[in-house]
Amino acid sequence: PDALAGSCVIVTGGASGIGRAIVDAVVAHGGKAIVWDIQDAALRDCAARHGDAVTVVKVNVADSAAVRSAAAALPDGFAPTHLVNNAGIIGKLMPLAELEAEEIDRVLSINLKSVLYCTRAFLNHRAPHPYASIVNLSSIAARTGGMPGNALYATTKGAIASLTRAAAKELAPEVRVNALAPGIIDTPIQADSLGDRAKLAEIAKVIPLQRVGVAEEVAAAALWLLSGASAYVTATIVDVAGGR
Numbered sequence: 001p002d003a004l005a006g007s008c009v010i011v012t013g014g015a016s017g018i019g020r021a022i023v024d025a026v027v028a029h030g031g032k033a034i035v036w037d038i039q040d041a042a043l044r045d046c047a048a049r050h051g052d053a054v055t056v057v058k059v060n061v062a063d064s065a066a067v068r069s070a071a072a073a074l075p076d077g078f079a080p081t082h083l084v085n086n087a088g089i090i091g092k093l094m095p096l097a098e099l100e101a102e103e104i105d106r107v108l109s110i111n112l113k114s115v116l117y118c119t120r121a122f123l124n125h126r127a128p129h130p131y132a133s134i135v136n137l138s139s140i141a142a143r144t145g146g147m148p149g150n151a152l153y154a155t156t157k158g159a160i161a162s163l164t165r166a167a168a169k170e171l172a173p174e175v176r177v178n179a180l181a182p183g184i185i186d187t188p189i190q191a192d193s194l195g196d197r198a199k200l201a202e203i204a205k206v207i208p209l210q211r212v213g214v215a216e217e218v219a220a221a222a223l224w225l226l227s228g229a230s231a232y233v234t235a236t237i238v239d240v241a242g243g244r
């Protein structure tokens with residue numbers, strides 16, 4: 001129950017879906033969380049649910065200057081010891097031949113550059129911790145190529161896997177760096193594909209565990225990577241994908 005006592009975890013995109021479940025798990029296990037997201041109402045809800053255990057800030061993680069100032073302005077008692085780079089979007093489904101430069105910039109900024117910005121900010125402001133670690137959200141799309149029309153998303157998630165291994169080497173032994181590679185998890189990001197129950201049944205058929213996952217199942221793996229229980233694990237990508 002106190003696996004994260006003495007830890008303070010920055011969770012980007014922590015107002016919804018997997019990030020929200022990670023924040024809940026961090027607090028339930030005795031830690032504090034710094035939640036960076038862009039959704040006002042969901043941030044207020046997070047603050048109301050967790051009180052003093054969290055500090056929520058509206059930050060667009062794709063904006064390097066905004067991330068820098070958010071990290072410099074953390075309240076007393078919230079020096080970060082851990083980071084979860086979770087914020088991300090799927091982007092518009094588009095054939096490669098039609099990809100617009102604007103959409104390329106948008107998805108690379110939100111999914112990939114944000115991870116570099118937040119990692120840099122964390123390293124410049126972190127408080128040392130015996131189990132300091134960074135957890136990045138990759139995806140099984142990094143290996144499978146993802147959905148047709150979604151090469152951009154798969155590209156960012158593949159780059160996050162590479163960045164995870166590179167950062168793990170560079171930051172050892174002080175900070176461990178690992179990634180999670182979820183399969184299909186029932187969160188708002190998947191609303192379009194999972195809203196249709198018939199389609200959901202089709203998707204479940206190709207997953208060995210015969211169902212899509214839930215955010216709490218990804219949060220459980222994140223909790224392990226954040227805690228001392230994974231003290232000898234770094235540079236690893238952990239699938240949470242029902243065997244897919």
Ligand code: NAD
Nearest residue numbers: 013016017018037060061086087088139182184185187189
């Ligand atoms: P979600 O849409 O429920 O949550 C994403 C959160 O990120 C939202 O709260 C959103 O407001 C926030 N966000 C988006 N852009 C932001 C920005 N510029 N600045 C700050 N916050 C921003 O989605 P989710 O399913 O919980 O996804 C979380 C992560 O898990 C993503 O990186 C996603 O790619 C990854 N992932 C999800 C699945 C899945 O099936 N759900 C599978 C593999 C990987």
